[in-house]
Amino acid sequence: MLPGYAGTILRIDLTQDKIAKQPLPAEMAHSFIGGRGFVAKTLFDELPPQADPLGPENLFIAASGPMSGHFMPASGKTHFGCKSPATGGYGDSNLGGHFGPSLKYAGYDMLILTGRAPQASLLVIEDERIALKPAGDLWGMGSIATEARLKAELGDAYQILTIGPAGENGVVYACITHDFGRQAGRVGIGAVLGSKNIKAIAVKGTGSIPVADPKAALTEGLNAFQAIRTKPGFTGWTPEGTAGITDWINRVGAFPTRNFQTSYWDQHTQINGAAILRELKITDKGCYCCPTPCGKYGKARTGLGDVYVEGPEFETISLLGSNCLIGEISEIAYANYVCDELGLDTISAGVVCSWAIECYEKGLLDRETIGRDVQFGDLASVVHLLECISRREGIGDLLAHGVKTAAQKVGQGSEAFAIHVKGLEWSGYECRNAPGMMLAYMTSDIGAHHARAWVLGHDLAGSSGSVHDLIASKGKRERLPKSEVTGRAANVIASQHLRPLFDLLGICRLQFMELGFEVEHYERLFAVITGNPLSWDDMLAVSEKVWHLTRSISARELQGFGRAWDYPPERFMAEPIPDGPNEGHCISRAEIDILLDEYYDLRGWDRNGLPTAATLERCGLKAVARTMATWACHGDG
Amino acid sequence: MKLIAKSEHCSGCGACKLVCGLTNFGQVNPAMAALSIHGRFPAPGVYEIRLCDQCGVCAEACPVEAIEEENGIFLVDTDACITCGECVDACPHGVMFEHARLDAPIKCTLCKACAAVCPRDALVIAED
Amino acid sequence: MAVSIHIADTIRSVVPALPKQVTVEISKEKTLHEAALEVGVPPVLIVFAIVDGVRKALDEPVGESAQVHFYGTMAGG
Incomplete structure (x- = not known):
């Protein structure tokens, strides 16, 4: 047992x-x-x-x-x-x-x-x-x-x-x-x-899960539920859930807008957490044993019909909302419902739709190919695309492959604004002036996803002392200074071990991340549940091991895998942000290379981004190092 | 003393069921809980808590008088119980449960653990 | 008046020099934004303030509040 x-x-x-x-x-x-x-x-x-x-x-x-x-x-x-x-x-x-x-x-x-x-x-x-x-x-x-x-x-x-x-x-x-x-x-x-x-x-399931010390598990569990109630975020964060950061993300110029053309949208107050509570919410909807339910279940009333739907949470607000210029929370919720029912990821679907609409605007896809006029800000355009994609009808057959493959087929420069890494569409944070977060997206093991590391705060704090005065007067779009590019890798790596640790344990990270629920609770609970008193650092070491392993799997599966897979889309390197707090900023290819070199060096990977045999062995992955050698795809050195 | 449900506060997390089984049977097993939560989805999108109000109908239904009242709480005498299931069928709220690994039905003991843990105050203890 | 200001770990992880809690004398007309500057918290890092258990915007006054918590974030979804 x-x-x-x-x-x-x-x-x-x-x-x-x-x-x-x-x-x-x-x-x-x-x-x-x-x-x-x-x-x-x-x-x-x-x-x-x-x-x-x-x-x-x-x-x-x-x-x-x-x-x-x-x-x-x-x-x-x-x-x-x-x-x-x-x-x-x-x-x-x-x-x-x-x-x-x-x-x-x-x-x-x-x-x-x-x-x-x-x-x-x-x-x-x-x-x-x-x-x-x-x-x-x-x-x-x-x-x-x-x-x-x-x-x-x-x-x-x-x-x-x-x-x-x-x-x-x-x-x-x-x-x-x-x-x-x-x-x-x-x-x-x-x-x-x-x-x-x-x-x-x-x-x-009607059976029991064995537990090392049932009495202590009850006591520690009760303590944990009581302790979390004392966190101010218990009453302050929970009501709006993840949507509660919408205004802030916009305020710091990280809100993907118009297929990532810009990072600021003045309609954010129509689609934030408060708008959900005002216009949609019926009930908070919690996951298993969750004391701080971020799920907001509600009813959306739109011109296309009324629907019941959970959400939208922040990522959906960002990709189906601002990124498609849908400026009404009920309309975002409707698009959310359509994605849920059709079985589409709201993040990727939002990015694919915004890319297709931009292609149409630029004349790279025509009305006949798409099946109708499509435009930013139009819910019916987005719903049309979603339905075509799910059935692979017309334009949907192309878009069903994701934005990377679709752009390769359409060509004509459309790859530059296909917003993805490794073929996975980018989630809800624009980071042309957030180099740490940019690096997090570039090196996320599954592609451009925020759940692996999130360091936007470090980017902001590291930009300059003048951020203190940034929002001194509300409504004025003052410009953020350019954020330092060097010295970013350590925080990204720490975050890449910390956040996925919760995915190893099978629990949600938000109580820790957003409410400040302490590590000591997790250590004590782990010990009484499993009888194995691992320290948090022990667990982080396992998380690091898994990071090298997932990278190795991609190296085995993708021919020529390495550094070239870690670059962001051309738009972020070629087009300065046109407005908002980060107006004028973008990140150069040389800066991207600095980010990558520092990251690979700290990770113990070679400059092509592959784990070295020494690194794999240090982390207890000797067998992986051997297998990778036979596939001739582990790093040099 | 009474256990009261405020279903409009419930977010369906089920911590109450888990702590119930752990407190009363020492098992990590929500199927050993003496209350139930029902989500009404996709419409109208609400939760409904069902719990024991110590009405005593189970005691009346028991053919061997294995359910007795102590200070307003009806408790199952597991030694006397013959596992006939009459009480389960009779319970007007559907909150007496059978479990394959238990010889006697599961019934609320008013231990208050569910109210102690409910993060939403959807389960509360009202003193008389 | 004396206000107890608490700074969440989500902010302190970014600016480690900040204390967990600090008590300051501040007039009630001042905004939460000004209170943040007073104790050295970059307002740009504050996603929301919770004042006596209720979420408040940074341009709202400190008022009669006794406990102010400044929260950062570690991501939305």
């Missing part, structure tokens, strides 16, 4: 309909903790190299962590992994809600799907009973509609993952939806599930 863990890995070969239950190896638990660690370890060991991301040989992995499902704040995270159809490299994405805990109560820490079901199927897991059922009647249905129907048919106690038409049709940024509005949005994980002919996974 491994306290904290359910103790079993569930493997299903969908082609053969063969089920295997394997004891969770203690060595794996100790060396990789869980969640993202399990995903990376499994992909490295078991993914056939050079596999087609949407072929039967790819793996679909769902993994909780040792703290998932336990009595502590926000223990509801589930991590998903695959070879990404968006980037061709390492891919993972996570969601909150209740799925991972239920999977553990059913007895499983991790679910690994291989092969491809012969027909559209629904996977039902009820404790030890596993069944693959035909689901042809669900194929084509929306994500939310599918979940509602399965809840009605199977019962309230089931926790359900679904995909929408986008996942069925192999859109490389298709997501997984759960609990009527929680998504594992990134890297195309929904397309991988769709490629396996799995429309939905339903789990009901």
Whole structure:
């Protein structure tokens, strides 16, 4: 028995309909903790190299962590992994809600799907009973509609993952939806599930998770819930959730606007957290055991119709909102709903739509190709594109490949404003004058995603003493000084170990990040739950190991992978920001190279961005170093 | 003393169910909870808490008098219980539960752990 | 009047020299923005202030408040 863990890995070969239950190896638990660690370890060991991301040989992995499902704040995270159809490299994405805990109560820490079901199927897991059922009647249905129907048919106690038409049709940024509005949005994980002919996974668990010291787990858990109530952010941050930073992001000139043409939009107060509370919200909607629910469930009333929808959270406000110039919160919520139902990641979909609209404005895509006029600020234009993409109709077939591939096909300079890294579209922070954050996006292992590292505060503090006076008078758009480029790597690396650590543990980071919930609580809870008194630094060391491992996986999967994959789009290096607090700023290619050199050196990677054998061995990845040598893709030195 | 639900405050996190099972059975297992949360999604988008109000209908239904009142709290005598399920069927709120690993039904003991942990004050103790 | 100002770790991680808590004499007409400058917190790093448990904008006056918390952020989503 491994306290904290359910103790079993569930493997299903969908082609053969063969089920295997394997004891969770203690060595794996100790060396990789869980969640993202399990995903990376499994992909490295078991993914056939050079596999087609949407072929039967790819793996679909769902993994909780040792703290998932336990009595502590926000223990509801589930991590998903695959070879990404968006980037061709390492891919993972996570969601909150209740799925991972239920999977553990059913007895499983991790679910690994291989092969491809012969027909559209629904996977039902009820404790030890596993069944693959035909689901042809669900194929084509929306994500939310599918979940509602399965809840009605199977019962309230089931926790359900679904995909929408986008996942069925192999859109490389298709997501997984759960609990009527929680998504594992990134890297195309929904397309991988769709490629396996799995429309939905339903789990009901009625078992117990073993815990090292149940009495202490109760006491420490109660202490933790009490302690979090004393944080001012408990009442101050929770009401608006992630949307609460909208005004600030705009104030510091980091708000992606008009396909990242600029970073400031004066309509931000129409689409901020307060607007959600004013116009949309019905209830706060929490993930498992979350004391500070950031989910805002509500009803949006628009000219296109009224819809119930969870969100929009900040990233959606940014990419479907300001970046598409949608300036009404109800309209952003409507686009959010359309993405949820179709099964599209709101971040990537927002970037793809804004790129397509800019192409249309510039005459690179015409009305006939797109199927109608499209323009910034027009909800109907965005909805048209989303629907085409999810069904791969007309222009949608091109856009379904993501902005990198679409721009390569359209050409004519459109690559310069295709905003992505490694083929994954950029999330909600513009950083032409935030070099640390730029580096975070450039080196994020899955592509341009903010969840791996977030250092905008350091960028602002490091820009100059004059920031003190920046907002002395409200409404005046004073200019931020140019931020220093050197010395950025250390904070980025620290953040890249810290934030993904929560993804190893299977819990949410927001209580720590946003409310200041202390490390000591996590250490004590980990010890009483698992019986393994790891220090926070011990856990961070595992997080670092996983970072080198995910980089190694991408190096194995992508021919010629290295430094060239880490550059931001040309727009950020060639076009100074036209207005707002960062007016006039951009970042040169030489500065990008300084960022990368410092980063690689501190990481122990070579100047081509590949982990050296010495680094891999230092972090306990000797076997990885050996394998990488046979693939001739580890770093020199 | 009474346990009161304010469903309009609930965000569906389920911490109450987890602490219930941990307090009363020493198990990390929300299926061993004596209350339930129901999300009404996608519409109208609200949560409903169902809990025991110590009405005593279960005690009346029990054929072997295995449920007795002590200070206004109805408790199951697990030794006397014959696991017939009459109380579960009779409970007007649907908050007596059976679990495959337990010989007696799960019933609220008014231990107050759920109210202590609820971060939303959706479960509160009202003194008489 | 004396106001107790608390500075969140999200800000202190960026400007480590700042104290966790400091008490200052400040007139109630002053804004929260001015209070921040008074204790050396770059206002640009403050995502929101929580005054006696309620979220406030930086251009609002300190007023009769006793406890002011300045919060930074570590990202939106």
